[in-house]
Amino acid sequence: MSVKRVFRAESLESATVLLNEHAPEAQVIAGGTDLLVQIREEKNRGSIMVDITSVPELQLIDIKPDCIRIGAMVRFTDVVENDALKNLVPGLWSACKSVGSPQIRNLGTLGGNLANGSPAADCAPPLLAMNARVNVASIRGQKEIPLTEFYLGKGKTALQNDEMIESIIIPVSTIKPVLVSFEKLGLRNALAISRISASVCVTLDENAKILTCGVASGSLGLNPVRETELEEWLIGRTLDEACIKEAAKKFGDVVEERLAGRSSMPYKREAVQGVIKPALHRVLKNFKDMR
Amino acid sequence: MSEFKTVGKRHRRKDGFDKLTGRALYPQDMQIEGMAYGATVRSEKPHAYFTCDTSVAEKMPGVVIILTAKDVTAMNHHGVLFKDHEVLCEKKVRRVGDPIAFVVADTEKQAEAAAKAVIINYDELPALFDPVEAMKDDAIQVHDGQSNILYHYKCRRGDVDKAFEEADVVVENTYYSPFVDHVFLQLESGLSYMEEGRLVLVASSQYPHFDRLEIAEALGLEEDEVVIRNPAVGGAFGGREDITMQIHLGLATLLTGRAVKVTYSREESFYAHSKRHPMSMWVKTGATKEGKLIATEAYIVGDTGAYASWAINVLRKAGVHVPGPYEIENVKVDSIAVYTNNPFCGAMRGFGATQVPIAYEQQIDMVARELGMDPFEIRYKNCMKKGSMTPNGQVLVESVPLKECIEALQGMMEGADAND
Amino acid sequence: MFDLKINVNNEWIERQIPDGLRLLDFLRNDLGLTGTKEGCGEGECGACTIILEGRAVDSCLVLAVQCHEKHVTTIEGLETEDGLDPVQQAFLDNGAVQCGYCIPGMVLSSKALLDANPTPSEDEIKDAVSGNLCRCTGYDKILTSVKHASEIITSKTNDDDLKAGE
Numbered sequence: 001m002s003v004k005r006v007f008r009a010e011s012l013e014s015a016t017v018l019l020n021e022h023a024p025e026a027q028v029i030a031g032g033t034d035l036l037v038q039i040r041e042e043k044n045r046g047s048i049m050v051d052i053t054s055v056p057e058l059q060l061i062d063i064k065p066d067c068i069r070i071g072a073m074v075r076f077t078d079v080v081e082n083d084a085l086k087n088l089v090p091g092l093w094s095a096c097k098s099v100g101s102p103q104i105r106n107l108g109t110l111g112g113n114l115a116n117g118s119p120a121a122d123c124a125p126p127l128l129a130m131n132a133r134v135n136v137a138s139i140r141g142q143k144e145i146p147l148t149e150f151y152l153g154k155g156k157t158a159l160q161n162d163e164m165i166e167s168i169i170i171p172v173s174t175i176k177p178v179l180v181s182f183e184k185l186g187l188r189n190a191l192a193i194s195r196i197s198a199s200v201c202v203t204l205d206e207n208a209k210i211l212t213c214g215v216a217s218g219s220l221g222l223n224p225v226r227e228t229e230l231e232e233w234l235i236g237r238t239l240d241e242a243c244i245k246e247a248a249k250k251f252g253d254v255v256e257e258r259l260a261g262r263s264s265m266p267y268k269r270e271a272v273q274g275v276i277k278p279a280l281h282r283v284l285k286n287f288k289d290m291r
Numbered sequence: 292m293s294e295f296k297t298v299g300k301r302h303r304r305k306d307g308f309d310k311l312t313g314r315a316l317y318p319q320d321m322q323i324e325g326m327a328y329g330a331t332v333r334s335e336k337p338h339a340y341f342t343c344d345t346s347v348a349e350k351m352p353g354v355v356i357i358l359t360a361k362d363v364t365a366m367n368h369h370g371v372l373f374k375d376h377e378v379l380c381e382k383k384v385r386r387v388g389d390p391i392a393f394v395v396a397d398t399e400k401q402a403e404a405a406a407k408a409v410i411i412n413y414d415e416l417p418a419l420f421d422p423v424e425a426m427k428d429d430a431i432q433v434h435d436g437q438s439n440i441l442y443h444y445k446c447r448r449g450d451v452d453k454a455f456e457e458a459d460v461v462v463e464n465t466y467y468s469p470f471v472d473h474v475f476l477q478l479e480s481g482l483s484y485m486e487e488g489r490l491v492l493v494a495s496s497q498y499p500h501f502d503r504l505e506i507a508e509a510l511g512l513e514e515d516e517v518v519i520r521n522p523a524v525g526g527a528f529g530g531r532e533d534i535t536m537q538i539h540l541g542l543a544t545l546l547t548g549r550a551v552k553v554t555y556s557r558e559e560s561f562y563a564h565s566k567r568h569p570m571s572m573w574v575k576t577g578a579t580k581e582g583k584l585i586a587t588e589a590y591i592v593g594d595t596g597a598y599a600s601w602a603i604n605v606l607r608k609a610g611v612h613v614p615g616p617y618e619i620e621n622v623k624v625d626s627i628a629v630y631t632n633n634p635f636c637g638a639m640r641g642f643g644a645t646q647v648p649i650a651y652e653q654q655i656d657m658v659a660r661e662l663g664m665d666p667f668e669i670r671y672k673n674c675m676k677k678g679s680m681t682p683n684g685q686v687l688v689e690s691v692p693l694k695e696c697i698e699a700l701q702g703m704m705e706g707a708d709a710n711d
Numbered sequence: 712m713f714d715l716k717i718n719v720n721n722e723w724i725e726r727q728i729p730d731g732l733r734l735l736d737f738l739r740n741d742l743g744l745t746g747t748k749e750g751c752g753e754g755e756c757g758a759c760t761i762i763l764e765g766r767a768v769d770s771c772l773v774l775a776v777q778c779h780e781k782h783v784t785t786i787e788g789l790e791t792e793d794g795l796d797p798v799q800q801a802f803l804d805n806g807a808v809q810c811g812y813c814i815p816g817m818v819l820s821s822k823a824l825l826d827a828n829p830t831p832s833e834d835e836i837k838d839a840v841s842g843n844l845c846r847c848t849g850y851d852k853i854l855t856s857v858k859h860a861s862e863i864i865t866s867k868t869n870d871d872d873l874k875a876g877e
Contacts, residue, residue, distance in 0.1 A: 306811070309811075311788045312748075312790055476748075523810070525748075
């Protein structure tokens with residue numbers, strides 16, 4: 001449906017008030033890179049837009065020793081240009097760098113990437129692997145939802161019609177170093193929606209034994225997901241070539257079972273190995289470089 | 292030797308400045324005071340008889356006129372070789388995207404809204420998507436009263452059967468090359484208006500002189516009553532050789548007196564213009580143990596989709612080129628163009644010569660492999676040169692620097708500068 | 712309807728516009744700046760690229776209202792009384808223009824890059840234009856042109872520095 005009205009919010013509070021006043025026809029517009037395409041195809045949910053691009057508190061990147069907070073309006077380019085994030089959370093940095101094209105990265109936001117609910121959202125796997133939470137705001141206040149509980153099925157998120165993402169919170173593990181990577185398989189190098197993506201977040205002891213482990217994938221189901229079977233298999237093992245090779249095969253088996261009956265299964269069963277191996281190799285390399 | 296003024300010198304292209312500064316105008320950039328806008332209603336079915344009800348759409352706000360087949364003032368046809376396209380389909384649609392009606396309204400939004408309100412009732416027919424199936428005697432006819440086999444090119448030289456018997460190596464395979472779209476960046480757009488008693492058509496086209504003939508014939512005008520203005524063209528590669536909106540616009544202006552403009556979306560653009568002919572190419576190659584090619588037999592089936600466009604030239608070219616640029620005594624080629632209910636195919640850069648190299652180059656490589664011969668060596672042994680005669684009888688009397696090209700390539704691929 | 716105030720090519724403009732109007736349509740239809748092109752309407756081709764607050768964006772994905780009180784540069788805004796922008800000049804001199812339809816977007820993506828990074832590497836140039844499709848040239852001369860523009864810009868800067876030191 002066409003856009004009837006756009007309200008420009010000047011603050012988080014006014015945004016939540018507008019969303020509530022005009023529910024259910026109102027929805028948030030941030031970068032617009034998904035929404036304008038939906039409007040063109042007449043698939044958008046609402047005809048009233050609440051534009052949050054001018055809300056200053058949503059544009060902050062706040063890095064503290066125990067947690068990183070990224071405002072919902074932070075654009076992919078803002079992450080790419082942030083050296084601190086590049087060093088601390090390289091997997092998230094890689095994911096942001098891989099999105100679309102410079103033009104899309106200059107507009108698109110991390111909040112929008114999650115709120116759109118696509119299984120192919122590039123930010124989701126590293127955020128899931130790092131146990132991130134989303135801070136959700138409405139006129140009823142704010143509440144944090146673990147990202148693992150945010151996705152509720154195809155295209156569906158835990159956001160109610162009058163709720164919006166305020167920020168994304170990444171807990172920084174007290175066991176250093178935290179190593180996080182992201183790999184994506186698309187049909188080409190740019191302007192490519194991921195066909196498969198994977199992110200690995202581990203902490204290792206000095207012998208590369210895996211102490212904690214988060215693995216998440218995109219485009220391997222209705223939503224981006226944590227790969228708990230693979231995580232359980234990895235914990236306690238030493239991260240080396242043999243382990244990576246076996247982990248990849250295990251992942252292929254997991255995908256074969258999950259996507260049984262789907263036409264993409266034979267391809268994805270093989271292709272996932274080509275995604276998880278570089279993701280694991282990258283954290284291993286970062287680990288070795290640190291020593 | 293006197294100095295050349297232009298050849299061998301660097302020049303800035305004439306229209307570069309305008310294109311770099313936003314001054315260059317494509318039809319979508321043009322406006323005429325008081326112009327109306329068009330929107331095309333296209334078939335959603337690949338093969339059907341249909342009826343069209345414009346009564347609801349006609350009453351919608353801003354609608355000036357809704358054109359259907361009955362409104363075409365002279366001949367309801369067009370086509371670069373055969374006039375098998377209808378300007379607007381009258382009774383039958385043969386492909387998804389076949390134009391059925393052209394809505395003209397005061398604004399773009401009004402035209403689009405009214406186009407959605409045109410009601411088409413389809414009486415669906417079995418549709419053909421496989422050209423081999425379409426060639427069968429009992430296949431449904433895409434063009435009523437006409438065989439689906441549109442064209443059959445034959446080339447015969449020598450005796451391939453005898454040559455295959457004598458050959459030391461015979462390699463036989465089927466190759467397949469798919470549909471490809473030109474995806475020129477500038478979307479189709481055009482304007483038409485009356486000027487001093489003449490119909491003016493502004494559209495980006497590869498074929499302005501022929502467009503004029505087609506418009507004049509369809510509308511019943513004299514050639515000099517139609518003016519074609521071809522502005523900047525945003526890429527074409529063969530995809531702007533067929534009529535798309537030109538006659539729709541001309542007819543709209545003729546009947547209403549108003550200037551009319553239409554611009555296609557990217558989706559509509561894909562439906563509106565031609566594609567590269569997909570081809571299945573069965574090729575059999577025979578050679579002596581010294582690596583001399585002595586026979587090529589080929590059977591090519593090209594899917595031209597719902598309309599002929601350039602099918603004849605394309606399939607002929609494929610047939611002529613399928614033995615490759617090699618001297619071969621015995622040649623038997625059949626190259627066939629077939630109607631189906633797929634998107635229609637026409638000119639696309641290469642035009643029949645592009646599909647066949649995947650066949651003949653792999654054939655010669657496979658012969659080389661069977662014989663343990665170097666792929667460059669086998670090509671030097673067989674490549675055409677000045678004085679060679681092509682399978683269809685052309686003697687190459689001008690320059691044929693094929694050997695030199697292969698040598699240069701070999702140098703690049705194997706020489707000191709070659710990458711590992 | 713919205714009372715838009717927007718700076719386009721260094722000029723503040725005020726217009727009343729429908730809320731749902733795309734920036735692309737505002738530029739082309741309301742302002743008559745037809746240099747910015749529509750190629751797909753979905754942010755896939757980059758033909759509609761303009762510079763918004765210093766960053767290259769697809770104007771088919773932005774609502775004009777979202778540009779309230781912001782600065783936009785279109786292709787028409789590049790030339791000055793002194794002539795073509797170095798990027799435009801380099802494209803002209805290196806034969807990087809064929810059908811021309813990708814050119815406004817391609818030039819603006821290149822300009823946004825060089826404004827932020829006057830000496831980009833080849834990979835950085837490729838990345839900067841990775842959202843601009845060209846169906847004609849094969850991109851080679853476009854990359855050469857951006858490198859050449861970088862040389863023009865840095866030598867101009869060096870000249871200016873030299874002059875300042877005199």
